[in-house]
Amino acid sequence: MEMTLPFTHNKNLKQHNHNEDFILLETPTIERLNFPVKLDVTISIICFKGHLKGHSNMRYFETGAPSLIVLLAGHTVTIENVSADFSALFIVMSKTFTSSLNIEEHLPVFLSLHNQPFIALKEAELTSLADYFKTVQKVLETDNPSTTKILQHLTKAYFYGFGYNAHNIERHTQQEKKPRLEELVENFLNQVQDNFKQERGIEFYADKLCVTPKYLSKVIKEHNGLSAKQWIDDYVVWEAKALLKSTHMTIQQISNELNFPSQSFFGRYFKRSVGLSPLAYRKM
Template sequence: MKKIQELNIQTWPQKERRNASYFKEDFAIFEVSKASISNYPIKSKIYGFCLCLKGKSYGTIDLIPYELSKGKVSVNVPGQLITSDSVSEDFMGICILMSSRFVEGLGLPYDFGLYDAVKESPIISLSDKESEALHTYCKMVKELLEKQRLFQAETLKHLTCAHFYGLRAYLYQMPANKALSNNELLVKRFMNEVRKHYSKERKVSFYAEKLCVSSGYLSTVITNATGKNASEWIENFVILEAKTLLKSTNLTIQQVCDSLHFPSQSFFGKYFKRITGKSPKEYREDKG
């Protein structure tokens, strides 16, 4: 069976990066608009930043709704499932993609903490000065990649390090998160476990056992806190992954079924259609 394909810089939707400037296979920067944004879900194995300059974009990151508008930046880390559900006609932004290899090569401290911080808060609201500083960084990087050849790698590395430190300093300045109640902590732990195991485990009882609570109690807490029961959250992760594989890879439907550990293609097809109203084949062929 083929390994699940996750999107990197080379496999990122071509229409989104038509005007991109590159550094080897590890870094890309490009402008985006409504016309260039893909409308199907993606799973990324790279780091990404998108600074909104104008308009609004709505979607989900790991099924949590987001709004990206002027003065906000989305920060994405490897493994996240991302959808873009609605984009205003006047939307304009600048996106940067970085491979894990590039980020690891920056030499950031092991306890830098950016990964965990942005997993919790992937959309960051910037002040006018902070937004302008990030925009300036983007313009400097684009000019560097298009015009400067001498010491290009070193300059890009140090500019990006400065950007990361500035971003981390901003996150440190944000108001400290309030102490979570026991139920809020349980919801957070449940979501983390689902992210880790949804491709193999779809029973609420599995997660209840991991969290040392009963299935009924877990479902009640999740429903009261989120408006969706535990089974719905698990299904949503599974279906989003299936949609991503069907739209952004060349895996056969049987291979998608195997990747998500369904017992048969028939079972997978019924499961997918029950939730989406379409068969996997119909969804893959749908151009909407």
């Protein structure tokens, strides 16, 4: 597979690679990109040292060590800051591989990763993750006709075990009731993430959340610095930027994907926000 990653890394780094579906990168030197990337792979990053800052689906995240970062396929991601002492192990899995595990819908931890890709680890959990990485590494170094099945079973077993612990942490966090306004903001962001291709009017989201458009815009502005309408527009443009830079889709296809009535309408919408036409932005 031609990996679409939200960073560049040293290409001469030794990789453990199985059929382009499962790739291990050991402590790569990474550099950030200046644009959002639409991921076509799931990337698990086991962080031992340093920090990483970025956005996933326009939600800010900042990680410290020790931690696990899981950037899911289909998400639009930017990596904006990598500390000089950053040290981590990377596991890159294709959609084909993760689909073969058949676990995402059964694990609540995956639902929480859609909103927050960062999970703080205890030392024992960090050691467990490192052991999993080493075990998989050894599997990839052997010539075994059952390698795919071994990888599937090891990864599935790990995520079930780790997912249980992570979900307990998530459930405990949820039991600490959030302030009503914070909950409203989070629900609004979730609704935009799910519906931005079809719905760009604030009235739709206000109706979904049982508040008035004026009140919703006021709350979002106070919490995020942007009005609700601006947040919706920015989310659409964020997605468009990622599709322009990290896919081979034509501008017409991107316009259709984002449900614009025409390519020219999409072009005007994009240029009003970015100051460049979609084609000019792609060529940057």
